[in-house]
Amino acid sequence: MADERQKIRRTKRIFINQIDSYSSKHIAKYLSTCSAGDSFEEEPGTGERFQIVGTVSSKDEKRRRFALEEYSALKRDELLQHLMDCDVIVYNISEDAEAIDEATWAVSALHSETEHFTFPKMFILVSTLMTWARTKPADPDLPEIPVKEEDYTRKRPHPNFREHASAEKLVLKLGKMQKTKLRTYVVGAGMQYGMGEGIFHFFFKACWLGELRSIPIPEPSTNVLPTIHVHDLAGIVQNVIDRKPKTHYIIAVDDSHNSLEEIVMAIAHVLGYGVVQEVPNDSELLTKEFTRSDLACLSVNILIETVLLKMRLNVRWVCESGLVENIDRVVEEYRQTRRLLPIKICLLGPPAVGKSSVAAQLCKHYKLRYIGVTEAVEEKIKHLEEMLQQSKEFNDTAETLQAIQEQLNTLKHVRSQTQGQPEDQNILRIIKEKLYSKPCRNQGFVLDGYPCTHEQANKLFSDEEKDPGNSRSHLLPHDEKIKPEYVFSLDATDEFLKERARNLPQSVAEEMHYTQDEFLQRLSMFRDANMGEETVLEYFDELEIHPEHIEINSVNDPENEAVIKKIIEVVGVPRNYGPTAEEQAEQERKQAVEKQQRIMQATAERVLREAEEEARMIALLEEWNRNMMKVKKQEDELLEARSLPLRHYLMKYVMPTLRNGLVACSQVNPDDPIDFLAEYLLRNNTED
Numbered sequence: 001m002a003d004e005r006q007k008i009r010r011t012k013r014i015f016i017n018q019i020d021s022y023s024s025k026h027i028a029k030y031l032s033t034c035s036a037g038d039s040f041e042e043e044p045g046t047g048e049r050f051q052i053v054g055t056v057s058s059k060d061e062k063r064r065r066f067a068l069e070e071y072s073a074l075k076r077d078e079l080l081q082h083l084m085d086c087d088v089i090v091y092n093i094s095e096d097a098e099a100i101d102e103a104t105w106a107v108s109a110l111h112s113e114t115e116h117f118t119f120p121k122m123f124i125l126v127s128t129l130m131t132w133a134r135t136k137p138a139d140p141d142l143p144e145i146p147v148k149e150e151d152y153t154r155k156r157p158h159p160n161f162r163e164h165a166s167a168e169k170l171v172l173k174l175g176k177m178q179k180t181k182l183r184t185y186v187v188g189a190g191m192q193y194g195m196g197e198g199i200f201h202f203f204f205k206a207c208w209l210g211e212l213r214s215i216p217i218p219e220p221s222t223n224v225l226p227t228i229h230v231h232d233l234a235g236i237v238q239n240v241i242d243r244k245p246k247t248h249y250i251i252a253v254d255d256s257h258n259s260l261e262e263i264v265m266a267i268a269h270v271l272g273y274g275v276v277q278e279v280p281n282d283s284e285l286l287t288k289e290f291t292r293s294d295l296a297c298l299s300v301n302i303l304i305e306t307v308l309l310k311m312r313l314n315v316r317w318v319c320e321s322g323l324v325e326n327i328d329r330v331v332e333e334y335r336q337t338r339r340l341l342p343i344k345i346c347l348l349g350p351p352a353v354g355k356s357s358v359a360a361q362l363c364k365h366y367k368l369r370y371i372g373v374t375e376a377v378e379e380k381i382k383h384l385e386e387m388l389q390q391s392k393e394f395n396d397t398a399e400t401l402q403a404i405q406e407q408l409n410t411l412k413h414v415r416s417q418t419q420g421q422p423e424d425q426n427i428l429r430i431i432k433e434k435l436y437s438k439p440c441r442n443q444g445f446v447l448d449g450y451p452c453t454h455e456q457a458n459k460l461f462s463d464e465e466k467d468p469g470n471s472r473s474h475l476l477p478h479d480e481k482i483k484p485e486y487v488f489s490l491d492a493t494d495e496f497l498k499e500r501a502r503n504l505p506q507s508v509a510e511e512m513h514y515t516q517d518e519f520l521q522r523l524s525m526f527r528d529a530n531m532g533e534e535t536v537l538e539y540f541d542e543l544e545i546h547p548e549h550i551e552i553n554s555v556n557d558p559e560n561e562a563v564i565k566k567i568i569e570v571v572g573v574p575r576n577y578g579p580t581a582e583e584q585a586e587q588e589r590k591q592a593v594e595k596q597q598r599i600m601q602a603t604a605e606r607v608l609r610e611a612e613e614e615a616r617m618i619a620l621l622e623e624w625n626r627n628m629m630k631v632k633k634q635e636d637e638l639l640e641a642r643s644l645p646l647r648h649y650l651m652k653y654v655m656p657t658l659r660n661g662l663v664a665c666s667q668v669n670p671d672d673p674i675d676f677l678a679e680y681l682l683r684n685n686t687e688d
Contacts (some may be wrong), residue, residue, distance in 0.1 A: 004450060008345065012088065013051050013053065014031060014053070015054055016031075016052060016054040016092065017054060017091050017092060017669070018095075019055065020478060021192045022092060022095060022230070023126070025231050027126075027229060030237055031050045031237070035285065040094055040299075055527050059458050079106075085111060085549070086121070088122045089121065090124045092126040093126065094128040097293070100163050107170065108170070113180045117181050121181065122181050122183045122241065123171060123185070124184075124186075124187060124237060125240070126573075128297075129191075129302060130157065131165040131188065132155045132157070132163040132188070132304065133158035133296070133654075134157065135302070136156070145303075147304050158300065172249065173186045175248060184250065185240050185241065187237060187250050187251070187252050188249065188252060189233050189253075189295060190226035190253040191225050191227045194330055195337045196338060197296055199297055203264050203268070206341060207270075207443045208271050208272035208334075208443075210273070210439040210442060210443075213265075213275060215272060216279040217260055217278055218279065218280075221264070221278050222259050223260055223299060225259065225260055227256060227322060228252050235315045236313065243312065243314075245312050245313065247312070248307070251305070251306040252322075253304060256321060260298055260299075262405060263323055266327040270328065270347075271438065271442060273376050281295050297644045303407070338577075339575050340577070340641075342443055343486075343574075344483065345362060345484060345487075345488065345542075345567075346484040346487050347359050348490070348536060350447070351519060353497060354563070355448050359372070362446050362564070364445075366571070369443060369444070369446070370445070370448065371440070371450075373431070373449065376427075376430050378415070380411055380433075381408065381412060384408040391404060407575045411426060411430075427450075428456060432482070440482075443576060444575075447484065452536060453529055454538060457536050458475060458476050462477060463476075484547070486571055489547045489549045490550050491551055491552065492553060497523060498519070499555075502516075550563055657685070659686070660680075
């Protein structure tokens with residue numbers, strides 16, 4: 001008995017192609033965490049274990065973590081050897097038509113090698129229900145009757161999916177020829193969603209980003225789409241491996257018969273503004289995001305259901321009733337899988353400490369929504385003015401117009417106040433409305449300088465459903481959906497803040513109410529509000545959101561780079577889609593331009609420095625030459641001055657006698673004129 005139990009527990013080796021692709025990845029992950037036999041009601045631990053191996057379509061190491069073994073870039077003879085070592089071979093062609101050729105080769109190669117099998121094998125082809133796209137109803141007079149598995153022989157594929165249909169026929173044909181050694185199955189999967197959303201990802205992303213007020217859908221959008229959650233598809237594959245059903249073609253769909261419009265509307269209602277708009281299939285909004293095959297899948301209209309799943313298989317359904325009925329669960333899976341989690345930050349601190357500039361930089365870095373009191377009030381006033389104008393155009397009742405006008409007048413009065421403004425209940429209501437908005441719920445927010453008091457914070461983050469205004473408790477039940485995740489308290493000395501306010505331009509100071517009297521009054525009010533026992537920081541401490549205190553004391557950091565760096569270290573990496581391909585290209589282009597500008601600027605500065613140095617050297621040389629000329633002139637003048645007495649002496653006492661001696665010498669022409677001249681001078685000198 002023990003030997004038989006040990007035999008049952010042996011590991012079953014399963015091969016899956018492109019194990020890093022969307023649905024194959026989740027099928028592999030699902031099977032790797034399950035035991036064969038989990039779909040049976042039997043003693044726990046007696047089932048076979050699955051060991052997943054497969055090929056990958058990407059070299060990205062992060063996307064290979066679901067495979068226990070990986071074989072990438074294998075030649076087909078090497079791949080065949082790996083297939084021969086496996087008990088079950090699963091080829092998924094529902095996502096990538098390029099996998100069809102390898103799938104047909106693999107089943108053909110295995111069929112030709114059946115004589116060398118050491119144990120029976122199973123080949124499962126996961127295909128798409130687009131091979132049913134042009135199937136006519138059994139009764140043309142009753143098109144609402146869904147088609148079933150037994151209608152397989154008369155199904156007609158969409159023109160873009162004929163190769164899929166041919167691959168299905170080949171797999172089933174080869175399985176009939178080798179019933180014992182090679183069992184083959186085809187799983188026709190509906191449009192897959194969940195854990196990343198597959199073909200519906202564009203709609204999830206567009207709603208989450210909130211950049212489009214209405215989500216485009218291809219017309220007509222009333223077509224019925226067969227769908228299935230990827231985990232339910234994986235459960236069906238596991239059941240096929242476990243139970244080896246007699247029916248070899250299995251339709252994998254959930255119980256929903258939702259139209260495309262109903263599906264997108266459900267997504268938009270939970271993630272977006274709840275508005276959809278039909279557009280032509282060739283619309284740029286669609287062709288930019290979808291391939292022709294994807295648009296064909298979204299436009300298909302098939303009313304289909306399966307009987308085998310209910311009667312012969314024991315699938316542990318995740319979304320048996322479909323995407324629309326389970327939209328909250330699917331959206332949460334979407335957020336968690338793609339790490340699209342909101343970052344909720346509250347910035348507090350005294351006036352002029354730099355909250356607004358820090359908040360703006362955080363919003364840019366993390367792609368968050370900025371919430372400031374002034375901006376929120378201005379936005380609400382603009383919205384009310386638009387509502388008033390529309391009400392007048394549609395001839396609404398006088399009561400409606402009066403209610404809008406009164407609310408508008410109240411907010412304009414609040415806007416005109418310079419002191420005590422945050423205490424207004426209208427502001428609290430506006431800020432709370434912003435926190436509950438879809439963009440803030442999706443991406444997150446940076447709340448700038450609000451709330452100011454413990455009471456404001458208590459009311460702002462309270463959950464009205466849990467406490468509809470009747471609670472007398474010191475701390476109201478808070479709402480996790482809008483409660484900040486991080487609280488940062490920026491602070492500086494009063495002298496530092498006063499100096500910063502004084503250095504502001506007069507126009508900016510007046511606009512921000514930072515003139516001397518206003519600033520001192522606001523600073524005093526802030527200090528007073530944070531000196532008692534019940535402060536706004538104390539409120540967050542009570543919620544166990546312990547504020548991070550950041551001291552600002554550097555006058556050499558006007559951009560608050562040190563503050564931003566510290567906050568980013570605490571918050572961590574962004575939790576969003578990051579830049580799009582267009583944004584990435586634009587960012588790279590800007591970086592290239594900036595780099596070129598830096599090179600050009602450095603070159604120009606170097607040339608300027610060289611020119612300035614050359615000009616300086618030329619000026620020094622000219623000055624040197626001028627100084628040398630002055631020195632030479634002075635020397636000449638000095639020599640001239642010193643030579644005047646000597647000349648006078650020579651002209652008076654020497655030159656007359658010497659001249660006469662030279663004349664006499666020229667008359668006599670002696671043989672030794674020097675000796676003659678010497679005697680002449682001596683004789684005349686003696687006479688003298």
